[in-house]
Amino acid sequence: MQKSRCHHSKSHAKDVKTHKACVSLVPIFNHLEADQMDEIMKATRSISYCRGEIIYRAGDKSDSLYIVSSGRIRIYRLSESGKEQLVRILNPGEFTGELALFREGIHEAYAEAMMDTNVCMITRTELQEFLMKYPTIALKILSEFSERLETSEKQTTRFATETVETRIALFLAECVEGENQVMEIKLPMSKKDLASYLGTTPETISRKLAEMEDKGYIRQLPQRKIEILDLDGLLLL
Amino acid sequence: MQKSRCHHSKSHAKDVKTHKACVSLVPIFNHLEADQMDEIMKATRSISYCRGEIIYRAGDKSDSLYIVSSGRIRIYRLSESGKEQLVRILNPGEFTGELALFREGIHEAYAEAMMDTNVCMITRTELQEFLMKYPTIALKILSEFSERLETSEKQTTRFATETVETRIALFLAECVEGENQVMEIKLPMSKKDLASYLGTTPETISRKLAEMEDKGYIRQLPQRKIEILDLDGLLLL
DNA sequence: CGAAATCTTGACCGATCTCAACTTACGTGG
DNA sequence: CCACGTAAGTTGAGATCGGTCAAGATTTCG
Numbered sequence: 001m002q003k004s005r006c007h008h009s010k011s012h013a014k015d016v017k018t019h020k021a022c023v024s025l026v027p028i029f030n031h032l033e034a035d036q037m038d039e040i041m042k043a044t045r046s047i048s049y050c051r052g053e054i055i056y057r058a059g060d061k062s063d064s065l066y067i068v069s070s071g072r073i074r075i076y077r078l079s080e081s082g083k084e085q086l087v088r089i090l091n092p093g094e095f096t097g098e099l100a101l102f103r104e105g106i107h108e109a110y111a112e113a114m115m116d117t118n119v120c121m122i123t124r125t126e127l128q129e130f131l132m133k134y135p136t137i138a139l140k141i142l143s144e145f146s147e148r149l150e151t152s153e154k155q156t157t158r159f160a161t162e163t164v165e166t167r168i169a170l171f172l173a174e175c176v177e178g179e180n181q182v183m184e185i186k187l188p189m190s191k192k193d194l195a196s197y198l199g200t201t202p203e204t205i206s207r208k209l210a211e212m213e214d215k216g217y218i219r220q221l222p223q224r225k226i227e228i229l230d231l232d233g234l235l236l237l
Numbered sequence: 238m239q240k241s242r243c244h245h246s247k248s249h250a251k252d253v254k255t256h257k258a259c260v261s262l263v264p265i266f267n268h269l270e271a272d273q274m275d276e277i278m279k280a281t282r283s284i285s286y287c288r289g290e291i292i293y294r295a296g297d298k299s300d301s302l303y304i305v306s307s308g309r310i311r312i313y314r315l316s317e318s319g320k321e322q323l324v325r326i327l328n329p330g331e332f333t334g335e336l337a338l339f340r341e342g343i344h345e346a347y348a349e350a351m352m353d354t355n356v357c358m359i360t361r362t363e364l365q366e367f368l369m370k371y372p373t374i375a376l377k378i379l380s381e382f383s384e385r386l387e388t389s390e391k392q393t394t395r396f397a398t399e400t401v402e403t404r405i406a407l408f409l410a411e412c413v414e415g416e417n418q419v420m421e422i423k424l425p426m427s428k429k430d431l432a433s434y435l436g437t438t439p440e441t442i443s444r445k446l447a448e449m450e451d452k453g454y455i456r457q458l459p460q461r462k463i464e465i466l467d468l469d470g471l472l473l474l
Numbered sequence: 475c476g477a478a479a480t481c482t483t484g485a486c487c488g489a490t491c492t493c494a495a496c497t498t499a500c501g502t503g504g
Numbered sequence: 505c506c507a508c509g510t511a512a513g514t515t516g517a518g519a520t521c522g523g524t525c526a527a528g529a530t531t532t533c534g
Contacts, residue, residue, distance in 0.1 A: 077390065080407060080472075083398035087390060099387055102380040108387060131372060138375035139368065143339040145382040150336055150345060152389040153314065153324060159396035160436030161320035164522065170317060192480065199397030204522060206482050235317075288501095401490070429512060441490060443514050459499095 026067055026093055028140040036134060043126040048118045055111040055119070056097070062107045064121040067095040071117025076196070077109045086196040089114070089189060098141070101127060164200045168208050169234040171198060172218070176228055183231075187224040212237075263304055263330055265377040273371060280363040285355045292348040292356070293334070299344045301358040304332040308354025313433070314346045323433040326351070326426060335378070338364060401437045405445050406471040408435060409455070413465050420468075424461040449474075 029040060046069065049055055055073060056062065066073075073090040087109060090096055096111055101124050131138045158167055171194070175185040187194060191209075195202045209226075212218045217234045219227040228234070266277060283306065286292055292310065293299065303310075310327040324346060327333055333348055338361050368375045395404055408431070412422040424431060428446075432439045446463075449455045454471045456464040465471070 077394045079394050079398040081399060081403060085394045085397045087394070099383050102376070102383040103387065108391070128376070131376065135369050135372045135375060138372060138379065139339070139365070141379060142375065142382065145379065145386060146336045146339040149382060149386050149389060150340065152386060152393060154345070156389055156393045156396060157314045157316050157322040157324070159393060160322045160433075161316040162318060166318060190480070196397075201523060202481065203483085203524085207522090210482080427512065438491060439513065440492085440515080444490090447514080 026095060028095075028137060028144055031136065031140065040122070040130060043122055043130075044120045046118055046120050048116065049113040050116045051113055053113045055113060055117075056107050057110045058106075058108050060107045062097055062099075062101070062105050063124045064097055065095055065101060065124075065127055066097045066111070067120045067122075068092050069118045069120050071119075072114040073117060073119075074112045074114050074193070075109050076112070084196060085199065086189075086193050089193075098145070159199055164198065164204055165208050165211075165237050167198045167200075168205065169212075169237050172226065172228060173231060173235060176231065183228045184221070185226055185228065187226065190224075263332060265332075265374060265381055268373065268377065277359070277367060280359055280367075281357045283355055283357050285353065286350040287353045288350055290350045292350060292354075293344050294347045295343075295345050297344045299334055299336075299338070299342050300361045301334055302332055302338060302361075302364055303334045303348070304357045304359075305329050306355045306357050308356075309351040310354060310356075311349045311351050311430070312346050313349070321433055322436065323426075323430050326430075335382070396436055401435065401441055402445050402448075402474050404435050404437075405442065406449075406474050409463065409465060410468060410472060413468065420465045421458070422463055422465065424463065427461075 029037065044067075049071075055066065058078065068090045070092055073096065075087045075090065075096055077085050077087055079085065097107075099108070105124070131141075158170065162170070172185065175188070176183060179185065189197070191205045192202045195205045198205070209218070209220060212234065213220055215233070217228070217230045217237075219229060221227060266274065281304075286308075292303065295315065305327045307329055310333065312324045312327065312333055314322050314324055316322065327348075334344075336345070342361070368378075395407065399407070409422065412425070413420060416422065426434070428442045429439045432442045435442070446455070446457060449471065450457055452470070454465070454467045454474075456466060458464060
């Protein structure tokens with residue numbers, strides 16, 4: 001799967017600006033005082049991965065939190081019978097590795113750089129020290145976890161109860177929401193990945209989107225862009 | 238849905254023994270010193286619900302953690318299109334309400350007493366005070382959340398990639414695991430609920446179990462008991 | 475610019491849902 | 505503690521959603 005061996009730059013104090021930019025992006029840290037932030041940044045080291053490289057795989061021991069400072073990371077799982085499902089895509093400022101920080105210390109998922117990517121890492125031990133020292137960070141992480149748990153359970157319920165068509169419609173709806181009045185969205189991933197994310201196949205995605213277009217609910221534009229013409233229509237499919 | 242109005246016993250210091258038994262059952266608290274435990278119990282109050290009663294519903298404001306001291310609670314969600322999915326069943330010592338404690342403060346799920354049930358409650362404010370005071374509790378909760386998130390994401394992946402048959406087999410496998418050598422399990426819920434939990438219908442559950450029995454993988458006994466005859470056979474269905 | 479990956483469309487098939495009728499189990503109240 | 509009524513479970517027949525395989529068109533990236 002992974003394409004080329006590429007040299008990691010394991011720099012410890014190489015580019016402090018990058019670390020700062022990165023760490024301060026992260027919601028769980030951005031409420032801290034400047035000096036606390038500095039303290040955290042010192043505990044951080046950065047690593048680069050190139051497109052296609054695996055950052056960790058299921059079964060790997062885990063002892064660090066990874067924060068994306070640039071690039072994108074695909075998080076996916078393999079089911080018991082070996083099929084792949086895309087769990088989420090991490091953009092700069094988002095983090096992963098958190099699950100293993102408080103549990104077994106073993107990853108259950110795979111993380112793969114979708115393009116050349118730089119991450120900041122904090123080890124479990126260091127992070128837990130910060131948590132004990134600044135309990136508000138723990139509250140932030142709890143809040144972040146709740147959010148993610150909520151999302152995950154909602155997703156589970158959708159898989160359990162909704163048709164593929166509805167799942168696609170709900171996905172599109174979530175893409176537009178936030179974008180005020182803008183009824184044009186850019187799919188954040190390939191249709192292949194979208195299929196994996198939504199628990200279906202690329203063929204079905206193609207067909208359903210074509211169907212939605214026929215019915216006049218959406219219009220597909222070049223470059224993964226989609227114009228939503230009738231959101232309500234979509235949602236009561 | 239709910240059957241009979243029944244009086245809640247909102248006792249504040251009524252039955253301290255019950256509270257203690259209940260609170261000390263909970264993994265997130267059971268590492269505490271006796272005096273800290275007392276402190277928490279004082280912040281607790283207990284409420285009784287009778288069979289079928291709704292404890293909270295989606296949209297309700299939430300400001301408490303509920304710990305089951307006796308009875309059972311069904312947690313379920315309604316999808317966007319109104320279909321119900323069983324998320325989990327809480328037994329004594331387990332808790333719910335945690336999601337809303339660190340987020341919006343609005344429940345996204347429904348909680349219903351499956352039988353006469355008694356819960357201990359702690360308000361958000363009180364809990365957060367304990368968290369700031371005893372950061373190890375936060376670590377415990379983080380650990381619990383990680384666990385649940387892991388479970389939820391695994392579940393999502395199964396829905397996304399496995400057939401109903403495999404999902405049932407995996408469910409049975411998880412029921413036996415832990416039970417050393419004992420190849421007989423008792424389904425923890427009705428087949429109707431199991432269907433809802435696994436994202437299928439009671440009819441399909443019936444048929445698949447019958448099929449597994451035909452093939453000699455399991456044997457269905459009275460009272461929701463199932464004997465697993467060939468676990469490996471089941472799992473490579 | 476060209477190879478490789480993604481995407482599209484068609485034909486076909488199978489897993490699972492729906493609806494319906496019937497049987498069984500269980501909680502409630504007398 | 506038993507009987508009754510309601511809820512749960514079973515089984516069949518039919519319909520359908522969505523997956524698979526295959527071939528071809530299009531895009532992407534080195």
